[in-house]
Amino acid sequence: MSKKPLILGIESSCDETAASIISENDLGNPVVLSNIVSSQVDVHKEFGGVVPELAARSHMEKIDWIVKKAIDDSGINIKELDAVASTAGPGLIVCLSVGLSFGKAFAASLNKPFIAVNHLEGHALSPKLNSELSYPYLLLLISGGHSQYLCVKNLGEYKRLGTTIDDAIGEAFDKTAKLLDIEFPGGPQIEILAKKGNPSKYDLPKPIFNKGGCNLSFAGLKTAVLKIVKKIKTDQEKFDLAASFQKTIIEILNKKTKIAFKEFEKHVNTKEKKFVVAGGVAANKEIRKMLVKVCEEENYKPIFPPIEFCGDNAAMIAMVGLERYKLKKFNKLDYPAKPRWPLDEDAVFLKGAGVKL
Numbered sequence: 493m494s495k496k497p498l499i500l501g502i503e504s505s506c507d508e509t510a511a512s513i514i515s516e517n518d519l520g521n522p523v524v525l526s527n528i529v530s531s532q533v534d535v536h537k538e539f540g541g542v543v544p545e546l547a548a549r550s551h552m553e554k555i556d557w558i559v560k561k562a563i564d565d566s567g568i569n570i571k572e573l574d575a576v577a578s579t580a581g582p583g584l585i586v587c588l589s590v591g592l593s594f595g596k597a598f599a600a601s602l603n604k605p606f607i608a609v610n611h612l613e614g615h616a617l618s619p620k621l622n623s624e625l626s627y628p629y630l631l632l633l634i635s636g637g638h639s640q641y642l643c644v645k646n647l648g649e650y651k652r653l654g655t656t657i658d659d660a661i662g663e664a665f666d667k668t669a670k671l672l673d674i675e676f677p678g679g680p681q682i683e684i685l686a687k688k689g690n691p692s693k694y695d696l697p698k699p700i701f702n703k704g705g706c707n708l709s710f711a712g713l714k715t716a717v718l719k720i721v722k723k724i725k726t727d728q729e730k731f732d733l734a735a736s737f738q739k740t741i742i743e744i745l746n747k748k749t750k751i752a753f754k755e756f757e758k759h760v761n762t763k764e765k766k767f768v769v770a771g772g773v774a775a776n777k778e779i780r781k782m783l784v785k786v787c788e789e790e791n792y793k794p795i796f797p798p799i800e801f802c803g804d805n806a807a808m809i810a811m812v813g814l815e816r817y818k819l820k821k822f823n824k825l826d827y828p829a830k831p832r833w834p835l836d837e838d839a840v841f842l843k844g845a846g847v848k849l
């Protein structure tokens with residue numbers, strides 16, 4: 493029996509320091525041998541958001557023992573590793589540099605190949621960690637920094653179909669939470685509070701709902717929430733606003749996803765139409781429920797990563813590393829950290845005032 497590849501993944505693009513070892517079983521499916529994630533929520537809580545300098549410092553303090561723990565938990569000997577994959581972007585440059593430099597040094601010391609991974613590609617491939625998923629597929633990537641519909645044609649081959657023209661969806665959740673005086677990161681808390689509220693209480697705007705194809709916009713929503721927050725007096729009103737906000741997001745994604753399906757079908761001809769939803773916001777159960785229903789109506793197969801692989805983690809980075817390792821797609825040790833690194837490098841930049849849709 494031939495040796496199965498063993499890949500170390502390292503992630504430090506924002507406020508999670510993470511390391512993971514993955515391999516394959518006899519059927520060629522990925523197996524996660526260890527997955528260590530250390531969140532910095534407590535470091536940034538008092539500031540209400542991620543402070544880059546503090547985040548980088550925290551990555552530096554933790555990276556050694558997190559990688560060591562990932563190796564110890566996996567039960568492997570480091571000499572058995574076949575490649576080291578680190579996130580090289582997009583993200584905060586001071587944070588990226590920690591995991592990227594560590595990964596390069598580790599690979600060099602073991603004399604093993606190094607693989608520079610796009611964090612967004614990690615999210616895109618995250619469902620492969622527990623389910624069979626072949627190319628092509630439609631991806632909705634919803635995280636704290638990104639909101640995009642992408643046609644995933646193959647490893648490293650992306651066509652962007654739609655993107656947010658202002659805030660990312662996770663950012664909208666976090667900003668709304670902040671206005672409601674909910675501790676950072678507020679996205680998951682909004683989901684909890686929304687359960688106790690009346691989603692029809694407040695009528696919130698749905699920017700570019702009837703134009704712009706499957707592009708998205710959430711900034712106007714935040715402004716509307718701000719106006720209502722000023723008048724709120726009771727906890728019940730707070731729950732109602734959380735519920736109304738989440739319902740509005742759901743209505744926007746419902747409509748835009750149907751448009752994205754049509755766009756996707758213009759680009760690929762596939763018998764089994766697959767819809768992957770990934771990124772931190774994919775953990776939201778109400779959003780999942782609605783997207784599953786849309787898939788049933790439109791004859792798509794819905795695919796979500798397990799909740800533990802929705803947020804930032806290193807198993808998804810190792811997953812990209814595994815696919816790249818099998819194709820011998822390695823990188824040199826001078827590969828730079830890339831704060832901006834879109835999956836579809838040919839897509840037009842669509843942010844800021846004066847954007848034409």
Ligand code: KG4
Binds near residue numbers: 634635637665
């Ligand atoms: O993918 P991720 O962990 O980090 C980025 O790459 O950005 O996503 C984090 C985002 C945060 O904005 C967080 O508030 C949001 O995902 N999030 C949620 C939920 N869980 C995490 N938003 C809504 N509902 C949730 N259950």
Ligand code: ZN
Binds near residue numbers: 615635636771772
């Ligand atoms: Zn992420």
